Amino acid sequence: MSVSTVAVAGLGIIGGSLARVFKSVGFEVLGIDSDDGTLSAAASEGVVSEDSFNINSADESGFRALKRADVVFICTPVLSIVPVVRKLAPFIKRGAVLTDTGSTKRVVVNSVKEVLPKGVAFVGGHPMAGSQYSGYGFSRVDLFSKRPYILTPTEETPPEAVETLKALILKTGAAPHIMTPEEHDRIVAAVSHLPQVIATSLVNAVRESDSGSGYLKLAGKGYKDTTRIASSAAGIWVDILLTNKDEVLTMISIFSRQLGELRRAIESSSAPDIRSIFERARQYGNGRSEGFGCNDRR
Amino acid sequence: MSVSTVAVAGLGIIGGSLARVFKSVGFEVLGIDSDDGTLSAAASEGVVSEDSFNINSADESGFRALKRADVVFICTPVLSIVPVVRKLAPFIKRGAVLTDTGSTKRVVVNSVKEVLPKGVAFVGGHPMAGSQYSGYGFSRVDLFSKRPYILTPTEETPPEAVETLKALILKTGAAPHIMTPEEHDRIVAAVSHLPQVIATSLVNAVRESDSGSGYLKLAGKGYKDTTRIASSAAGIWVDILLTNKDEVLTMISIFSRQLGELRRAIESSSAPDIRSIFERARQYGNGRSEGFGCNDRR
Numbered sequence: 001m002s003v004s005t006v007a008v009a010g011l012g013i014i015g016g017s018l019a020r021v022f023k024s025v026g027f028e029v030l031g032i033d034s035d036d037g038t039l040s041a042a043a044s045e046g047v048v049s050e051d052s053f054n055i056n057s058a059d060e061s062g063f064r065a066l067k068r069a070d071v072v073f074i075c076t077p078v079l080s081i082v083p084v085v086r087k088l089a090p091f092i093k094r095g096a097v098l099t100d101t102g103s104t105k106r107v108v109v110n111s112v113k114e115v116l117p118k119g120v121a122f123v124g125g126h127p128m129a130g131s132q133y134s135g136y137g138f139s140r141v142d143l144f145s146k147r148p149y150i151l152t153p154t155e156e157t158p159p160e161a162v163e164t165l166k167a168l169i170l171k172t173g174a175a176p177h178i179m180t181p182e183e184h185d186r187i188v189a190a191v192s193h194l195p196q197v198i199a200t201s202l203v204n205a206v207r208e209s210d211s212g213s214g215y216l217k218l219a220g221k222g223y224k225d226t227t228r229i230a231s232s233a234a235g236i237w238v239d240i241l242l243t244n245k246d247e248v249l250t251m252i253s254i255f256s257r258q259l260g261e262l263r264r265a266i267e268s269s270s271a272p273d274i275r276s277i278f279e280r281a282r283q284y285g286n287g288r289s290e291g292f293g294c295n296d297r298r
Numbered sequence: 299m300s301v302s303t304v305a306v307a308g309l310g311i312i313g314g315s316l317a318r319v320f321k322s323v324g325f326e327v328l329g330i331d332s333d334d335g336t337l338s339a340a341a342s343e344g345v346v347s348e349d350s351f352n353i354n355s356a357d358e359s360g361f362r363a364l365k366r367a368d369v370v371f372i373c374t375p376v377l378s379i380v381p382v383v384r385k386l387a388p389f390i391k392r393g394a395v396l397t398d399t400g401s402t403k404r405v406v407v408n409s410v411k412e413v414l415p416k417g418v419a420f421v422g423g424h425p426m427a428g429s430q431y432s433g434y435g436f437s438r439v440d441l442f443s444k445r446p447y448i449l450t451p452t453e454e455t456p457p458e459a460v461e462t463l464k465a466l467i468l469k470t471g472a473a474p475h476i477m478t479p480e481e482h483d484r485i486v487a488a489v490s491h492l493p494q495v496i497a498t499s500l501v502n503a504v505r506e507s508d509s510g511s512g513y514l515k516l517a518g519k520g521y522k523d524t525t526r527i528a529s530s531a532a533g534i535w536v537d538i539l540l541t542n543k544d545e546v547l548t549m550i551s552i553f554s555r556q557l558g559e560l561r562r563a564i565e566s567s568s569a570p571d572i573r574s575i576f577e578r579a580r581q582y583g584n585g586r587s588e589g590f591g592c593n594d595r596r
Contacts, residue, residue: 128518148516177516190507191517195524198500201560202493203579205553209488216583218446218475219489220426221527226493228523231583234576238569245564252561255503256554262499263550266543271536278532281501285514285529 001097001164005030007069009055009084011038011048013130014101015075016139019047021172024141030069032088038136055087066091071099071168073125078102078239086115094119097161101127103188103236105152105181107243121161124152124181126188127174132232145173152181189247194255196237197248199230299395299462302326305367306346307353307382309336311428312399313373314437317345319470322439328363330386336434353385364389369397369466371423376400376537384413392417395459399425401486401534403450403479405541419459422450422479424486425472430530443471450479487545492553494535495546497528 006022008015009032019029019042031048033039034056042048051065066072072092074081081100092098098120102108109124116122129147131138149169153162162178169176179187206215206223216223241248265273306317307330317327317340329346331337332354340346351360364370370390372379379398390396396418400406407422414420427445429436447467451460460476467474477485504513504521514521539546563571 128516131519147518150516186507187511187513187516190504191513191521194503195500195520197557197560197564198496199520199524200576200579201553201557202496203582204556204575205492205549206488207578207582208552208556209484209549213485215485215489218426218448218485220445221429222493222497223489225523225526226497229520230579232576232580234573234580237576238572241564241572242567242569245567248564249561251503251507252557252564254506255499256557258502258506259495259499259550259554261502262495263547266495266539266546266550269540269543271540274536274539275532277502278498278530278535280505281498281528282530282532284501284505 001070001095001160003070003164003168004028005068005070006168007032007066007072008048008075009033009073009088010075010080011042011136011139012075013134013136013138013143014127015073016042016047016136017129017141017143018073018075018101018127018172020139020141021144022168023047025171028068030065032066041136055084063088063091067093069093069096071097071164074098074100074102076102077236078104078108078243080239081108082111082115085112089115089117089120092117092120096120097164098122099125099151099165101125102243103192103240104243105150105184109152109154109181121158123157123161123165124184125165126150126152126184127169127172128188128192129174132229134233134236142173144169147174148177149174150177150179150184152179152184154181185244185247189244189251193240193244193248194251196229196232197241197252198255199227203227203230299368299393299458301368301462301466303328303366303368304466305330305364305370306373307331307371307386308373308378309340309346309434309437310373311432311434311436311441312425313371314340314345314434315427315439315441316371316373316399316425316470318437318439319442320466321345323469326366328367330364339434353382361386361389365391367391367394369395369462372396372398372400374400375534376402376406376541378537379406380409380413383410387413387415387418390415390418394418395462396420397423397449397463399423400541401490401538402541403448403482407450407452407479419456421455421459421463422482423463424448424450424482425467425470426486426490427472430527432531432534440471442467445472446475447472448475448477448482450477450482452479483542483545487542487549491538491542491546492549494527494530495539495550496553497525498535501525501528 005028007030008019011033023029029048031042031052053062105124127149129144166176303326304320305328306313309331321327327346329340329350349363403422410420425447427441464474
């Protein structure tokens with residue numbers, strides 16, 4: 001399928017970055033957002049087209065611009081995806097490919113089926129990129145460079161739709177990974193959702209212990225690194241945790257067992273047990289090669 | 299007290315960095331280590347003097363060089379501090395100030411008392427600097443720049459010894475903080491030891507869930523940031539956890555309660571509860587101002 005126009009609904013850090021990179025590689029980008037300020041900013045930067053529109057506009061005549069789009073990306077918080085698709089459905093052309101960038105997939109893939117317009121293929125998607133920051137102001141053209149970008153087709157998904165998206169993903173600099181929605185949710189529960197739950201709980205534990213004494217003045221890289229993501233936006237995480245509940249609860253149990261083992265090793269003052277627990281973690285690695293520097297280019 | 303020579307026993311990332319900065323501000327630095335390679339490297343860089351010596355040397359005549367030192371820093375893992383002080387004690391001059399850089403203080407301060415030579419003052423110390431890396435190869439002259447450096451004098455500590463160390467600390471670029479050994483151990487249990495325990499348990503939880511599937515290929519900043527310190531050297535952490543056991547266990551309990559609250563909020567699919575837990579963490583902050591970039595200059 002030949003793609004010339006891409007629509008991006010939700011111009012946050014993810015949608016904004018997709019808009020930027022697609023524009024940079026020669027596509028026309030139609031922007032859709034619920035905030036006029038964001039739409040103006042993106043249009044004035046030339047990132048999105050002049051007929052980009054506000055999804056909450058009372059006058060839906062402008063929505064017809066969406067008919068131009070060959071591919072439509074929904075880049076809103078997970079629980080907004082279905083309402084947004086429902087609203088845009090009448091204006092998506094037959095033969096277009098619809099996808100999302102939500103952080104969980106099973107619930108999204110199952111529920112979008114209910115509101116998907118005829119003749120439009122849907123493929124669940126999730127770029128593993130970004131940080132604790134949110135909003136168009138943090139979008140960047142290289143956000144997806146060398147990052148994994150997951151697609152979760154089902155048995156019903158037309159293969160051409162997957163191929164179309166894979167080609168677009170490659171243009172963002174990302175590497176496409178194909179897996180089932182269930183497999184996706186299990187993996188992100190481990191490498192993304194559990195770390196978030198842990199970081200948030202850690203901050204709240206230190207806060208409780210601190211009781212206003214100013215502990216954070218003495219906090220170093222150890223505290224800062226482990227709690228950096230705790231400043232992520234609450235709203236996004238509510239949606240994620242509610243739509244990946246079972247996998248997240250499973251990971252919390254696994255974590256609690258591991259913590260319990262280390263706690264018992266400390267309680268029994270067992271140097272060999274503590275050492276072997278630390279060695280086990282050290283060998284599994286932290287997803288980076290030794291000596292790799294900081295990845296945050298801000 | 300006028301200081302011209304400083305001795306540093308243990309030329310790891312902390313001791314090596316102290317040696318570098320003290321040398322750079324005009325002191326003569328005598329180096330002591332158990333590894334000849336480290337001693338050669340430091341001497342060839344001109345960081346430590348030519349009569350620096352190996353503490354395990356069968357011939358202790360070289361130890362006499364220590365008599366020159368006005369201040370002696372013990373920069374070994376916590377449980378090595380007393381054996382090292384015991385060995386060096388006969389060679390520390392009367393009137394010298396002895397200090398350490400161990401990550402826990404109560405056990406150190408209480409046990410050094412037993413082996414402290416007459417006429418030598420001891421002040422427990424702990425520079426809140428460094429990272430998960432260890433060894434002389436990671437030492438740097440600016441490691442302590444703008445970092446807190448804690449001193450834990452007791453009622454028996456001569457005030458002049460504290461003043462001498464405060465002046466030295468300021469020369470490293472660090473900010474001295476005075477508190478009791480108990481207060482120190484409580485704070486570091488919260489902002490340093492708990493994060494380490496959590497990071498290690500998190501890595502082991504993901505490892506257990508992964509079971510060789512290659513989850514880490516999809517890990518992003520969230521996982522990397524929260525687990526970075528899990529690659530810290532096991533030996534150092536065995537000593538720390540064993541010598542701050544009670545405070546660490548207290549913090550693990552507080553953390554478990556916080557995690558339990560979040561778990562219940564997820565179990566009951568309560569968006570308001572999840573949101574308020576996340577908001578509480580976000581407001582307490584992560585010890586950095588918004589938008590602060592990465593602190594790792596490697």
